[in-house]
Amino acid sequence: MTVTVNAGRSRMSPEEFEAAARVLTREGEGVRPEFIHGLMGIKPVPDGDHGRIVQWLTRVCLRYRPELWLSTGQGLLVEAHRTGRARPDGTLAGAEAFAGAGEWADPAPVLMVLEITSYETGTDTGTGTGTDTDTDRRDRVEKPRAYAETDIPVHLLIDRDSREVTVHSSPDGVRYRSVLTVPFGKEVTLPDPVGITLDTEPLKSWVR
Numbered sequence: 001m002t003v004t005v006n007a008g009r010s011r012m013s014p015e016e017f018e019a020a021a022r023v024l025t026r027e028g029e030g031v032r033p034e035f036i037h038g039l040m041g042i043k044p045v046p047d048g049d050h051g052r053i054v055q056w057l058t059r060v061c062l063r064y065r066p067e068l069w070l071s072t073g074q075g076l077l078v079e080a081h082r083t084g085r086a087r088p089d090g091t092l093a094g095a096e097a098f099a100g101a102g103e104w105a106d107p108a109p110v111l112m113v114l115e116i117t118s119y120e121t122g123t124d125t126g127t128g129t130g131t132d133t134d135t136d137r138r139d140r141v142e143k144p145r146a147y148a149e150t151d152i153p154v155h156l157l158i159d160r161d162s163r164e165v166t167v168h169s170s171p172d173g174v175r176y177r178s179v180l181t182v183p184f185g186k187e188v189t190l191p192d193p194v195g196i197t198l199d200t201e202p203l204k205s206w207v208r
Helices: 014-027 048-064 132-149 201-206
Strands: 032-036 039-043 068-071 075-078 084-086 090-094 112-116 154-159 164-171 176-183 187-190 196-199
Touching: 014 032, 014 039, 014 084, 032 132, 048 068, 048 090, 048 112, 048 196, 048 201, 075 132, 084 132, 112 132, 132 154, 132 164, 132 176, 164 187, 176 187
Parallel strands: 112 154
Antiparallel strands: 032 039, 032 084, 068 090, 075 084, 090 112, 154 164, 164 176, 187 196
């Protein structure tokens, strides 16, 4: 989940975002700013179940694709002209893909990005909105679009509110042409170039 902090305001430039992000990062412990389609958002600090889901997926990926690594916290340049700045919850790429990379890395080596929703509260965060509408737009609409524009082959969304897993694949530079959603407990295949089938039954244990 990413909470929009400049909703209703004019859109920012990448340079304005990076300047604001440096200030926010200095002043707020654990703050993780993002910049999608001209708007800045803040990713909440992950909770324990969020971390357990990342751990589970990391183990699965290592079992079947030991040459890869699911990085957490790595920023990526996204969107068609790389003007966006995203911090996926997980980024699957070769183990050495981000060696020497800066805060915002080239997305070319990325095979898959992972996003895990936080829980919708409908409350104001004090920094902007924090509404269910913002959550839906950012996590379920705008970020998949940004990743498709970046031509990232697979985008995996684990939605803890709906208890569903959505696999986006076959990007055409505008959108993902294939979108498959299954409830927790069902098997789902992460298509090539990932090539892993997930048994999502364990996810039932890590939701409220």
